[in-house]
Amino acid sequence: xxxxxxxxxxxxxxxxxxxxxxxxxxxxxxxxxxxxxxxxxxxxxxxxxxxxxxxxxxxxxxxxxxxxxxxxxxxxxxxxxxxxxxxxxxxxxxxxxxxxxxxxxxxxxxxxxxxxxxxxxxxxxxxxxxxxxxxxxxxxxxx
Numbered sequence: 001x002x003x004x005x006x007x008x009x010x011x012x013x014x015x016x017x018x019x020x021x022x023x024x025x026x027x028x029x030x031x032x033x034x035x036x037x038x039x040x041x042x043x044x045x046x047x048x049x050x051x052x053x054x055x056x057x058x059x060x061x062x063x064x065x066x067x068x069x070x071x072x073x074x075x076x077x078x079x080x081x082x083x084x085x086x087x088x089x090x091x092x093x094x095x096x097x098x099x100x101x102x103x104x105x106x107x108x109x110x111x112x113x114x115x116x117x118x119x120x121x122x123x124x125x126x127x128x129x130x131x132x133x134x135x136x137x138x139x140x141x142x143x
Contacts (some may be wrong), residue, residue, distance in 0.1 A: 002055045008047045015043030 019039035023032045 001056070002051050007051065008044045012040040012044035016040040075142040 016036040016039050019036050020032060023035050027035070
């Protein structure tokens with residue numbers, strides 16, 4: 001619990017005094033005293049629950065408490081080695097084998113199944129008849 005019982009008492013007295021100031025002008029001394037007593041009890045209990053809530057929310061979790069109580073040991077994944085191993089000869093031989101197997105054809109030599117792409121030409125709407133254009137628009141709009 002955060003704080004002490006003094007917080008509860010002081011806020012209870014503060015609530016009683018506020019109740020006394022606001023209630024004394026319109027009520028008699030007996031009713032005002034009873035309301036001050038009720039206000040003290042209400043503020044005392046509310047302060048107690050508020051302190052308990054704050055203590056509960058600020059309490060560390062059990063897993064965090066275990067981590068800090070045990071000595072810190074290096075575990076897997078905390079250290080990262082950024083250097084790459086030296087594999088120059090292996091890389092060179094792999095690239096050489098790949099170049100030899102592909103043949104690295106010259107630009108004038110092409111694969112037998114290769115055909116260059118020949119897309120259809122776009123048709124301009126400038127040379128079309130107006131009726132053809134209207135028919136195409138009707139078809140596209142579904143009308």
